[in-house]
Each structure stands twice: as C-alpha cells, then as structure tokens.
Amino acid sequence: MDKFIIHGGNKLKGSVTISGSKNAALALIPATLLASGKYTFFNVPELRDISTMSKLLQSMGVEIKKQSTNLSINTFRVNKFEAPYEHVKKMRASIYVLGPLVARYGYAKVSLPGGCAWGPRPVNLHIEGMRKLGASVELDEGYIIAKAKRLKAAKIMFDVSSVGATGNVMMAAVLAKGTTVIENAAMEPEIVALAEFLVKTGAKINGIGTPRLEIQGVDELQPVEETMIPDRIEAGTFLVAAALTGGNITIERCNPQHVDAIVMKLQEAGSKLTISNDSITIQSPASAKPVNVTTAIYPGFPTDMQAQWISLMSVAKGSSTITDTIYYDRFKHVPELVRLGANISINKNSVMVTGVKSLRGAKVMSTDLRASACLVLAGLAAEGATEVLRVYHLDRGYEALEKKLRTLGADIKRVSGSEY
Numbered sequence: 087m088d089k090f091i092i093h094g095g096n097k098l099k100g101s102v103t104i105s106g107s108k109n110a111a112l113a114l115i116p117a118t119l120l121a122s123g124k125y126t127f128f129n130v131p132e133l134r135d136i137s138t139m140s141k142l143l144q145s146m147g148v149e150i151k152k153q154s155t156n157l158s159i160n161t162f163r164v165n166k167f168e169a170p171y172e173h174v175k176k177m178r179a180s181i182y183v184l185g186p187l188v189a190r191y192g193y194a195k196v197s198l199p200g201g202c203a204w205g206p207r208p209v210n211l212h213i214e215g216m217r218k219l220g221a222s223v224e225l226d227e228g229y230i231i232a233k234a235k236r237l238k239a240a241k242i243m244f245d246v247s248s249v250g251a252t253g254n255v256m257m258a259a260v261l262a263k264g265t266t267v268i269e270n271a272a273m274e275p276e277i278v279a280l281a282e283f284l285v286k287t288g289a290k291i292n293g294i295g296t297p298r299l300e301i302q303g304v305d306e307l308q309p310v311e312e313t314m315i316p317d318r319i320e321a322g323t324f325l326v327a328a329a330l331t332g333g334n335i336t337i338e339r340c341n342p343q344h345v346d347a348i349v350m351k352l353q354e355a356g357s358k359l360t361i362s363n364d365s366i367t368i369q370s371p372a373s374a375k376p377v378n379v380t381t382a383i384y385p386g387f388p389t390d391m392q393a394q395w396i397s398l399m400s401v402a403k404g405s406s407t408i409t410d411t412i413y414y415d416r417f418k419h420v421p422e423l424v425r426l427g428a429n430i431s432i433n434k435n436s437v438m439v440t441g442v443k444s445l446r447g448a449k450v451m452s453t454d455l456r457a458s459a460c461l462v463l464a465g466l467a468a469e470g471a472t473e474v475l476r477v478y479h480l481d482r483g484y485e486a487l488e489k490k491l492r493t494l495g496a497d498i499k500r501v502s503g504s505e506y
C-alpha cells in the first residue's frame with residue numbers, strides 16, 4: 087500500500103486542471119446498460135472507482151476500452167445480470183446497475199453494499215423505488231433479487247433526498263410503461279448530468295434540476311456520446327488547499343456554479359475569489375477566519391467537503407462548528423487531525439474546532455476517500471513531515487493528486503511499499 091510524504095509550509099501557486107466528475111461517471115457508465123450499442127464518453131477521470139465500475143460491467147459481458155480519458159462502451163452482448171459481493175464491497179455505487187438491469191432485462195441480482203468506513207449506508211430507498219415501479223424484490227443471502235416483466239410507472243416520494251436512489255429510480259423509470267413522478271428527487275449536478283444524458287439517448291424527463299422529476303417511459307433508447315462534467319469536489323478540494331497554505335491558484339476547466347456554496351464560505355473565511363465561466367482564481371490570506379458550516383443537499387455545502395473544511399478551520403484564527411446533516415458519523419478523520427495537533431471535539435454530528443497556530447507533521451492513517459484528502463491538505467499546512475498512509479483510498483477519487491499538488495509547488499511524494 088502506498089503512502090504520501092508531505093513537507094508542509096509551501097504556499098500553493100500556479101494553475102491546475104480539474105478532471106471529469108467521478109460521481110457523474112459512476113452514474114452514466116451503468117446507465118449504458120439501458121440500451122444496446124456503442125457509447126463513447128469523454129473527460130472520464132483515471133480513478134480506481136472507474137476501473138472498479140468498468141470491471142463490474144465487463145463481468146456482465148459489456149466491452150469497455152479506456153484510452154486516456156476516453157471510454158468506449160459496447161453493450162451489445164450483456165449476458166449476466168449480477169453485481170457480486172466482491173465488486174459491490176469495493177464500491178457502493180455498484181448498486182447503480184440495479185435500475186438499468188431490471189428495466190432492460192427484467193432481472194437483477196445485486197449484492198447489498200454493506201457498510202463503509204463511516205457507518206451504515208442503507209439502500210432501502212433504492213429497493214422501495216423498484217417495488218413501487220412494479221418489480222418483485224427479495225433479499226436473499228445478502229443479495230437484492232429484483233424481477234419484473236415490464237416496469238410500470240408510479241408516483242414516488244423519497245423521505246430523504248438521495249443521490250443514488252434518485253439515479254437508480256430514474257434509470258428504471260425511463261423504460262417503464264407510463265409516466266413516473268419522483269418527489270424529493272436529488273438535484274446534485276451528477277444527477278442532472280445523468281438525466282441530461284438519458285434525454286440524449288431518447289428518454290423523456292421533465293423537471294431536471296428540480297426536486298420533482300416527471301419521466302414518461304419509452305420503449306427503447308439509443309447509445310450516444312457524452313462528455314463528463316467537471317468534478318466539483320476535486321475543485322473544492324483544491325480551493326481549500328490554496329486557502330490552507332495562504333496560496334494563490336487558478337483551477338481550470340471547472341464549473342463555478344457547482345461550487346457556489348464552497349466559494350461563498352471561502353470568501354467569508356477571507357479569501358478573494360475571481361470567477362470566470364470555467365475557471366476560478368483564489369488568493370488567500372496567511373490564515374483563514376473561523377466560519378461555521380452545516381452540510382446540506384445541493385446546492386448547499388456538500389458533505390464530501392466537510393472533512394476538507396475541518397482541516398482549514400483547524401488553523402483558522404478562532405473557533406468554528408461544522409455539522410454534517412447528511413451523514414451523522416462521518417468524522418473518522420478527526421482523531422487523525424488531532425494527531426497533527428488540531429484542537430477538535432465531536433458532539434453527535436457536529437465538531438467544534440478551535441484553530442491552532444500551526445499543525446505539526448505526524449504519521450496519519452487514511453480511512454476513506456475524503457478523510458484522506460483532508461489529511462493531505464492538513465499536511466500541506468503542517469510544520470515538518472506528514473506521512474499519510476493507505477493512500478489507495480485517495481486513488482479512488484482523485485486523479486494524480488500528488489502530481490497536481492506538486493505542479494502547484496507542494497512538497498509531496500508517493501512512496502510505494504507493502505508495510506504501510
């Protein structure tokens with residue numbers, strides 16, 4: 087397992103290009119199961135999660151070829167309709183094959199995802215959604231087994247706004263008989279991108295980007311080409327990295343609208359941000375002002391930026407409170423930040439951070455994707471050397487992070503080895 091060795095203190099300078107969105111690609115790749123034929127995706131990031139999803143579809147008979155950031159997918163010969171545990175345990179997003187398989191082939195056997203680093207992540211909304219669309223769904227030996235001759239439209243109201251459940255139900259509904267309504271649908275850019283892709287293939291979806299989706303089922307869809315939207319969490323991570331080091335960087339090929347909440351919080355914390363249509367320049371003071379954050383569904387402050395924000399507040403000039411309303415126990419990174427000298431206390435789904443003058447480098451352990459990102463960011467600001475172990479978590483969702491940080495002047499290197 088690889089580790090990063092970071093010597094903190096360098097102000098980040100220069101510009102960096104944002105990669106395609108992991109979470110958009112993880113939705114659009116399984117959506118190709120909805121129609122036979124050849125698809126081409128552009129601006130697909132080179133990430134472990136993308137290869138995990140590709141391997142899952144290849145196990146079903148899908149032909150997938152990746153050339154740099156282009157992905158060609160051929161779904162002519164899908165001959166297996168299962169997502170086995172060994173795939174799903176690596177990546178929860180594997181459950182996205184459920185809706186397309188039931189809608190197109192009338193059968194799906196998908197492993198329940200189990201928990202993740204920060205606790206249970208239920209899929210009840212996915213299962214209830216399939217049942218509402220007329221599928222028979224049984225749970226057997228850790229698997230979801232869903233069957234349907236042809237799905238029938240339904241009116242579905244989600245108790246909780248769920249990105250994954252909205253994606254799965256929408257993908258199932260596009261081939262269902264009749265018009266499905268989804269109330270309390272997720273509005274995240276990745277779900278908007280999925281809906282727009284489905285419309286391009288011939289689906290009929292109204293209300294895209296609003297909490298009420300109206301989906302008129304069609305008999306078949308056609309394969310198309312699509313370019314992935316930029317990754318808004320990678321963009322936010324680099325902006326916070328600049329603020330943490332008192333740096334001045336430009337992030338290119340991003341969608342500023344998708345990071346609005348993060349930009350506003352960074353402005354409140356004292357950074358100056360200049361926005362153009364596809365880039366953002368941030369100039370930051372030596373240390374940030376304390377700013378409270380409460381995560382929320384889009385367009386609120388994303389839960390996937392909660393850990394990175396705690397890193398920034400760890401060296402802010404005062405105290406702040408960060409509350410996660412999406413995941414109540416997504417704080418595995420806090421004890422690791424405390425090892426770096428941060429002053430943080432946890433109370434239920436909130437943390438109280440009192441900024442310290444500076445963090446001090448130490449060995450810290452990655453536990454999940456965004457926790458790892460926050461530890462790398464903290465290392466950039468810490469005095470001395472920080473070793474971030476088990477960076478395979480990072481490789482799931484950040485393309486060449488250490489290379490991009492090095493181009494911005496960070497002193498960071500990857501060390502391969504088995505003992506970490």
Ligand code: EPZ
Nearest residue numbers: 109112179207208209210211212246248249250251390412
């Ligand atoms: C997506 O996960 C993202 N993953 C996550 O990003 C992100 O943290 C999350 O949305 C929230 O924004 C992908 O897009 C691949 P949810 P998802 O269903 O779809 C509850 C990253 O770092 N819920 O919107 O799994 C759930 O427990 C990853 O890139 C149910 O109760 O999240 C949570 O409290 C980590 N029942 C809330 O909804 C369900 O059936 C939001 O979860 C489904 C969800």
